Amino acid sequence: MNRRARRKEKTLRRIEDAGWSLFTSRGFEATSTRSIAEAADIAAGTLFNYFPEKRSLLIHLMRGQIDRALDEAFATMAESTLEKELTHVFSALNRCYAKERRLSRVFVKELLFTDGQRRAESAAWTFNLLKRVANIVSNAQRRGELDASIEPMAAAQQVFSIHYFGLVTWLGGTIPSQAVQEEQFTASLRLLLRGLRRSAA
Amino acid sequence: MNRRARRKEKTLRRIEDAGWSLFTSRGFEATSTRSIAEAADIAAGTLFNYFPEKRSLLIHLMRGQIDRALDEAFATMAESTLEKELTHVFSALNRCYAKERRLSRVFVKELLFTDGQRRAESAAWTFNLLKRVANIVSNAQRRGELDASIEPMAAAQQVFSIHYFGLVTWLGGTIPSQAVQEEQFTASLRLLLRGLRRSAA
Structure with a gap:
């Protein structure tokens, strides 16, 4: 895996961890994409590239x-x-x-x-x-x-x-x-x- | 059926006709409850009493x-x-x-x-x-x-x-x-x- 692929993988893990933690604690409806991006420490646009919805x-x-x-x-x-x-x-x-x-x-x-x-x-x-x-x-x-x-x-x-x-x-x-x-x-x-x-x- | 029941029945028919006509022509998402109430010629609150959602x-x-x-x-x-x-x-x-x-x-x-x-x-x-x-x-x-x-x-x-x-x-x-x-x-x-x-x- 080259550096770019490793970085992508790392970002995906961060999104997964942030999403799972927020969805399970607050529920799906009450979780905004903004709060997921914040918890994952990435830009909203980056989250959108991985998961448009x-x-x-x-x-x-x-x-x-x-x-x-x-x-x-x-x-x-x-x-x-x-x-x-x-x-x-x-x-x-x-x-x-x-x-x-x-x-x-x-x-x-x-x-x-x-x-x-x-x-x-x-x-x-x-x-x-x-x-x-x-x-x-x-x-x-x-x-x-x-x-x-x-x-x-x-x-x-x-x-x-x-x-x-x-x-x-x-x-x-x-x-x-x-x-x-x-x-x-x-x-x-x-x-x-x-x-x-x-x-x- | 007394007069009140007949009136209720008539209002329900109007809501049904308006709803079916709008849902089938515009689709569910594009139809607002306001437009249903307007087409049925009733107040928004009346519609809510019949169908809260x-x-x-x-x-x-x-x-x-x-x-x-x-x-x-x-x-x-x-x-x-x-x-x-x-x-x-x-x-x-x-x-x-x-x-x-x-x-x-x-x-x-x-x-x-x-x-x-x-x-x-x-x-x-x-x-x-x-x-x-x-x-x-x-x-x-x-x-x-x-x-x-x-x-x-x-x-x-x-x-x-x-x-x-x-x-x-x-x-x-x-x-x-x-x-x-x-x-x-x-x-x-x-x-x-x-x-x-x-x-x-």
């Missing part, structure tokens, strides 16, 4: 938190059943959202409604998460637990849909607690595994 | 559109298979969102993130929609198409989760078109019907 900084920070939580969850996942593996991963994800519930609410609300370049980034990030879930599905197929003819990405999308609706209703306050969300996730997962159709037997 | 009026209007579309879809639904019945209903819902895509985007984004009294209303509205889907599931159980031991509301929630994730990714621009969303919905529904597990046979 306050919400792009929040999305960047939340994605960082989630990526770290997921990396750890995948690294500590013992091979067992599909249900246990998925519960392990999505519980880690949920704990991450629960730590900063108010910020998570803003994040989930904004993530899929960004435009332009940020939208492509969000889509790529969601796709990457789906691929990691699809890997869990593939492994269960190799173990003979799941039907081998199922498209892993289709199954992953379904699992993610269940998680996402639970997450939105929990963050939005429609369901009372994260515990209820996790119970519903498990019940839905079991339903998905067995299927709705009346068995021939 | 601009977005509560949008949510009210979009729910009205959706309720009418769903009433019609349920009224014209011929009894056939679960897949066909659900596709009939959710296609009607999707067409309703497609008619005013930009407003739908704001609606979906705001709906589950309202607070206080509006939140209870949103939760009740979503619950009611889930109950109607659960009815379709119950009918399929009575026909012997689905396993009778499945909780209809649990199945309805799963179907709705699939719809919702597709809707959000379509409105957010992550998937290219509504046609792709509908294909994914059908594929997901089939997956849910058969289940992921390897059949014993």
Whole structure:
């Protein structure tokens, strides 16, 4: 890394630290871009070059938190059943959202409604998460637990849909607690595994 | 209905007409509450009494559109298979969102993130929609198409989760078109019907 790249990296760290500290202490709405620039000891224009909107900084920070939580969850996942593996991963994800519930609410609300370049980034990030879930599905197929003819990405999308609706209703306050969300996730997962159709037997 | 109730009803209609006309022509962001009050020929304070926030009026209007579309879809639904019945209903819902895509985007984004009294209303509205889907599931159980031991509301929630994730990714621009969303919905529904597990046979 040359000197210029190192300096850029250092500025980014300062913005991240300032943003996270202000967002978590004051909340997203009450934090101005001016106060972030001041706390990071940079010019407002410099902050704008890195993050043209306050919400792009929040999305960047939340994605960082989630990526770290997921990396750890995948690294500590013992091979067992599909249900246990998925519960392990999505519980880690949920704990991450629960730590900063108010910020998570803003994040989930904004993530899929960004435009332009940020939208492509969000889509790529969601796709990457789906691929990691699809890997869990593939492994269960190799173990003979799941039907081998199922498209892993289709199954992953379904699992993610269940998680996402639970997450939105929990963050939005429609369901009372994260515990209820996790119970519903498990019940839905079991339903998905067995299927709705009346068995021939 | 007494005179006072009739007057209230008339004022509400005027607000609805003014709001819908301005939102659909100018967009949500570009419409001020002042311009709605002017177009409805009422005082700003009167508008505030009916809808304290601009977005509560949008949510009210979009729910009205959706309720009418769903009433019609349920009224014209011929009894056939679960897949066909659900596709009939959710296609009607999707067409309703497609008619005013930009407003739908704001609606979906705001709906589950309202607070206080509006939140209870949103939760009740979503619950009611889930109950109607659960009815379709119950009918399929009575026909012997689905396993009778499945909780209809649990199945309805799963179907709705699939719809919702597709809707959000379509409105957010992550998937290219509504046609792709509908294909994914059908594929997901089939997956849910058969289940992921390897059949014993």
